[in-house]
Amino acid sequence: MFLTIALRSPVPEVPATDLGFLLHKNPARPQSLEVAGGTAHVLYPEATAERCTAAVLLEVDPIALVRSGRGRSSEGFTLGQYVNDRPYAASSLLAVALGKLFRTAMNGRCDARPSLAASAIPLEIHLPALPCRGGAPLADRFFAPLGWTVDARPIPLDPTIPAWGDSRYIDLRLTGEVRLADALNHLYVLMPVLDDAKHYWVGPDEIEKLLRAGEGWLATHPEKELISRRYLAHSRNLTDTALERLTEADGDLLADDPTTEFGDNLPGSAGSVGVVGEGPAAAQSGPPGGGSASTRPSLAAQRRAVVLEVLREVGGQRVGDLGCGEGVLVGELLKDGRYDLVVATDVSSRALAQAEKRLRVAEMSDRQRERLRLFQSSVTYADERLAGLDAVVLMEVVEHVDPPRLPALGRAVFGVAKPGAVVVTTPNAEYNVRFEMLSAGAFRHPDHRFEWSRGEFAEWADGICKAYGYAVEFRAVGPVDDEVGAPTQLAVFRRKEEV
Template sequence: MFLTLGTDLAGVGVPASDFGFLLHKNPARPQVIDVTGGSAHVFYPEATAERCTAAVLLEIDPIGLVKAGRGKAAEGFTLGQYVNDRPYAASSLLAVAIGKLFRTAMNGRCDARPELAARAIPLEIHVPALPCNGGGDLAQRLFAPLGWTVDARPVPLDPEIPAWGDSRYVDLRLTGVLRLAEALNHLYVMLPVLDDAKHYWVGSDEVDKLVRAGEGWLAEHPEKELISRRYLAHRRYLSDAALERLAEADGQELVEESPDEGTVSLAIERRATVAAVLRELGARRIADIGCGEGALVGELLKDPMIGELIATDVSVRAMVAAKRRLHYDDLPDRQRDRLKFLQSSVTYADERLAGLDAVVLMEVVEHVDPPRLPALAQSIFRAARPGAVVMTTPNCEYNVRFPSLPAGRFRHPDHRFEWTRAEFEGWARDVAATYGYQVEFRPVGAVDPEVGAPTQLALFRREEA
């Protein structure tokens, strides 16, 4: 298996050999690491001031791969475990090697040349033999939206016998001006996607890898469903989980961005504000309704004064992700006894949530269809009837302050609506009057003199509480 990455750093004003700093691999010293079933080598065919090329050579031992349990073929085809294209054709084996060889570069870190790591530079990638289940057209569909110029030429089955036609392999060349970290993450994801196969078992941890490697580009890719499905070995429950997390990440990018460099992200400030309000209330028994991936739950678990914490979500996948994020199974018994996860819908009465000190709906109400809002109010304020309700929601008037948010678009693709300050206050006052609560409003985030704060918070207190 063979791959090259080259650059001339034209227009950057530094020697091309500085490419070695970005890759964290010295051009003067070839390196080798062990990988499953073989070894991966990095060396530089050229490293001058004008041009630098790094090569990755992956040597796979088919027998070693089978002994490691990673080369199993279908039952009844034992020979296929040993005689296959794994030693020669780019695949998930090469993607894993890239992840091990260039982990720091994939994260965008380079202490020696930080300004270079942050810049888009001219890059050329060559993969001479790439299994491509979909041909060159698929390679074009996957890489072109990411800013690459794609040259994917079919490899003939036998150059001496043209009548046999083309093989399933392509000779792939990518050229473009991108950050090196972006390029490496593109390769890490796309190699197994184009091959449409992985050499190892695909479990839920692969969702984390996909979301991490796809940060900043996969959520908006026109082929994100195909990419997720293939990367996760066509396991529907995993690809659904990945797409859900990508959608959430896409929305959070808009919500959390700050107009002023160096300010605390809105998501962090929102969680801190809600936690402070709960401490102000002295709440000891709390439910986080629509907990998502558990960011607020993790914050509240730090407060030893909270005796019971219930995390609910309508999505089982979200609760699984929350448990994974919180390392729930590894929590000390005392911590785990304080925390309970329940599948529950905010629009249906749930007696398990009745009589708590406080209920939190943080960025939840805007995900509910407007005709279902009366059901939400009844389930929370009449059926559960907590001592207090803390509710946050976007202030849509502030959306004009987000440069990357097109006019008329919501902050998250799953939002059913977004309220102005007057609309939210009107709805909240009606609910409070109907169910016997008092309500006050607080801003979350820096207050703009014209459009207010980015997030609006309502604190409902039960009148007899």
């Protein structure tokens, strides 16, 4: 297996040989490391101030791999475990080797060149033989959204016999200005995904590996479901868990990463939070708490901050988070001593289990545990346990409900539970045109049943008020665009006798 990573000098005063600092591997000294099934070598075929190339050569012994118990049980024919492409084609073996060779680099740490480690730099990556189930177009679908220019060329079965056609391998070249840590993590995840196979048993611990390596890019990737499914060996349970973990309970995925242009850092936006109608002044108010675009909190964090502020405004000591997911907002509510009772519900038992783990319920004091009610419930069914609350939150919940079930949600929440106040947040569909990676007409999340424009949201809210005796006020969350509004729209419903 063979892989090269080349750096062209990003600026004249920064020599390309600084790649050695970033990788923590000296260009003047070849290094070797024993890994599962073989030996990995790092050497530099070129190292000049203008261009530096690091090469990774992985020598795999397929016989030793099988004898160690790490080989797959079946390779399609009798001697398949011993006669195969493992010594020659990039696979999960190479991904594991990268993780061992460049662990510190993958974490983005370089004490010698911290600013360079944090910067996007001109990189060229070459994988001369990569198994790709799905062909060259799939490689483009995976890497292009991450900022790479992709040159994926099918490798013929036999160049001298064109009639045989192409093999399942591609010659892959990637070029782009990408942070080195991100580049390594892209490779770590996507090499075995393109191969659609792993040389070792895939268990629950692989979810953590996927989330760690995919941090900052996988949650917003248009092919995240396919990537997760392949990485986790098509295990439905593992894949569902990974996708739930990728989806923060109160966040739409596209707007959750403050380091990308999605949501928080759109050109010309200031990450403001204001009341609808404040106009350009709101858009210039800056992120909550000040700070530059690089330090601005994600839209999900802004959304939580606004919801918490609204709950403080409406008052009350008994609050509920309906559709709480993994309990991120619940954790913030429990930190606030003004709340005597925090009710957290979700229709998903798996999400509730994750919330219980995140909140460390088992480690809570008796007093803290008495303040929390965590149970399974659906927002479309009346639940008497929700009666008597001062305020409830439906944060990024309504858009996951099938439209024919929305009247049932209205009856259950506003007609039966009848809290003093209801805070609802949902995506603003008009803002979707500002997401360059979102195709026309597509939703921000695959589980969304709809996404409302501001007018549609206002129409639904007006119907709720007339049917159940509430008054409503609208607010915007996130960068306010003069043409399309903010990415998240928020409504505060107050029961009329509470107004």
